[in-house]
Amino acid sequence: MTTFATPEAGQQSTLTPRLIELAHALFEAERSAPVSRFQTPEEMREALDFAIPKTGLSPDRVMDLLEDVALATPRTASRRFFNQLFAGRHDIASAAEIVAVLLNSSMYTYKAAGPHVLIEKELGEHMGRKVGYEDGEGIFTPGGSLSNFAGIMIARNEFNERCQQDGHDGSWLTLYSSELDHYSISKNLAMLGLGRRRLRKVATDERGRMRADALREAIRRDIDEGAKPFCINATCGTTVLGAYDPLDEIADVAEEFGIWFHVDGAFGGSTALSAKHREHLKGSGRSDSFTWDAHKMMGVPLSCSVILVKDKGLLRKHFSESASYLFQSDEDELNHGVKSMQCGRRNDCLKLWAAWQHLGDEGYARKIDRLYDIARSFAERVKNDSRCTLSKEPESVNVCFEVTGKPSDLICETLRQQQKSLVGYGIVEGRRVIRAAFVNADIEEADLDDFFDTLVEVAMTLPDGDNAI
Numbered sequence: 001m002t003t004f005a006t007p008e009a010g011q012q013s014t015l016t017p018r019l020i021e022l023a024h025a026l027f028e029a030e031r032s033a034p035v036s037r038f039q040t041p042e043e044m045r046e047a048l049d050f051a052i053p054k055t056g057l058s059p060d061r062v063m064d065l066l067e068d069v070a071l072a073t074p075r076t077a078s079r080r081f082f083n084q085l086f087a088g089r090h091d092i093a094s095a096a097e098i099v100a101v102l103l104n105s106s107m108y109t110y111k112a113a114g115p116h117v118l119i120e121k122e123l124g125e126h127m128g129r130k131v132g133y134e135d136g137e138g139i140f141t142p143g144g145s146l147s148n149f150a151g152i153m154i155a156r157n158e159f160n161e162r163c164q165q166d167g168h169d170g171s172w173l174t175l176y177s178s179e180l181d182h183y184s185i186s187k188n189l190a191m192l193g194l195g196r197r198r199l200r201k202v203a204t205d206e207r208g209r210m211r212a213d214a215l216r217e218a219i220r221r222d223i224d225e226g227a228k229p230f231c232i233n234a235t236c237g238t239t240v241l242g243a244y245d246p247l248d249e250i251a252d253v254a255e256e257f258g259i260w261f262h263v264d265g266a267f268g269g270s271t272a273l274s275a276k277h278r279e280h281l282k283g284s285g286r287s288d289s290f291t292w293d294a295h296k297m298m299g300v301p302l303s304c305s306v307i308l309v310k311d312k313g314l315l316r317k318h319f320s321e322s323a324s325y326l327f328q329s330d331e332d333e334l335n336h337g338v339k340s341m342q343c344g345r346r347n348d349c350l351k352l353w354a355a356w357q358h359l360g361d362e363g364y365a366r367k368i369d370r371l372y373d374i375a376r377s378f379a380e381r382v383k384n385d386s387r388c389t390l391s392k393e394p395e396s397v398n399v400c401f402e403v404t405g406k407p408s409d410l411i412c413e414t415l416r417q418q419q420k421s422l423v424g425y426g427i428v429e430g431r432r433v434i435r436a437a438f439v440n441a442d443i444e445e446a447d448l449d450d451f452f453d454t455l456v457e458v459a460m461t462l463p464d465g466d467n468a469i
């Protein structure tokens with residue numbers, strides 16, 4: 001019988017062996033079957049009992065259920081997962097995540113979180129310096145979408161300082177972003193009550209980067225029509241192509257019109273760690289706020305996102321609320337609840353800090369460089385195979401391509417159902433293409449060979465189809 005002995009009892013919890021057994025079962029499954037068995041939702045419901053019982057189950061039975069769920073879950077840490085902008089597993093970061101769960105600290109005060117507040121402060125300032133904020137600060141959020149939300153909200157409040165107290169005055173505020181931006185930008189405008197129609201989608205060039213000339217033209221046209229431009233959002237690492245908007249050129253436009261400049265670097269922000277590739281972020285220090293997801297290229301467990309601001313004090317200015325029942329000691333600099341959108345907030349900083357302690361700046365630079373090398377190596381395979389068409393030269397770690405004459409969406413779905421690999425598709429210039437994201441630095445050349453050869457082999461068994469949409 002599994003028991004949950006407390007530390008006061010002076011006994012080691014007998015739950016620990018079951019956790020270790022579950023982890024070993026998962027690791028073995030990732031090795032022997034890198035893609036979990038395909039099941040429809042109906043088959044999944046039949047195989048696993050999700051209903052909440054009236055009478056509680058024994059810890060042993062619950063651990064059995066947890067193992068069943070774990071083994072049925074898509075295996076994002078395997079070397080056959082290319083579907084999302086996160087993948088792989090960093091052992092030290094995963095261990096730190098477990099420690100954070102056991103500690104169960106909330107990050108609103110130094111009194112409650114102790115050293116973790118200092119860790120978060122150090123990381124925010126260190127990451128800020130990496131993007132050119134010499135006196136900036138940062139706070140962890142539940143994900144890149146909400147980091148973008150925070151940046152846009154600050155931009156709105158800076159434009160209209162009465163907004164926090166009196167609400168939006170109904171003026172016609174407009175935000176400018178790439179036509180290839182992340183969907184969170186439009187969604188955040190809706191959540192802020194400004195409206196999706198206030199988003200101006202700016203044309204991109206042949207590499208998928210926002211055109212500064214089109215941006216300037218859109219702003220001038222809106223001003224002439226009575227709009228009030230309040231924010232420009234640049235994307236560093238678009239979701240499909242992985243393109244980087246030209247930050248220096250966009251900063252010139254932002255300064256010309258006096259508009260808040262936010263950078264969505266959720267995907268590509270980690271490129272700041274690489275001396276070889278950080279040219280993609282040239283001009284980032286001229287922005288006002290910056291989103292950076294460490295759970296993407298940096299490989300720490302989900303979720304691990306930071307909103308960085310160039311000027312220290314901005315977070316407190318826009319997120320602080322008084323609460324005598326909570327903020328009872330220590331200066332506000334160490335009470336991070338006055339800088340955050342949240343009150344109760346999980347400890348997402350420990351896993352990143354542990355991974356960075358292990359790799360250091362130099363190790364992370366090598367990791368980012370390797371991801372770029374992997375993507376370029378795969379792109380060469382595509383270019384050298386007459387059956388395939390490379391959509392674009394890769395801008396970062398995404399490779400977009402077609403198996404010529406074969407439907408990309410059907411290829412991806414067949415690979416999933418046949419338990420061969422997980423990869424997704426996207427739209428590039430009106431065509432449905434396979435989008436392979438290479439964010440697992442443990443991938444080797446043999447893995448690339450196997451993935452590519454299997455994908456093309458499966459594609460050849462499928463009926464012909466046009467990927468034009």
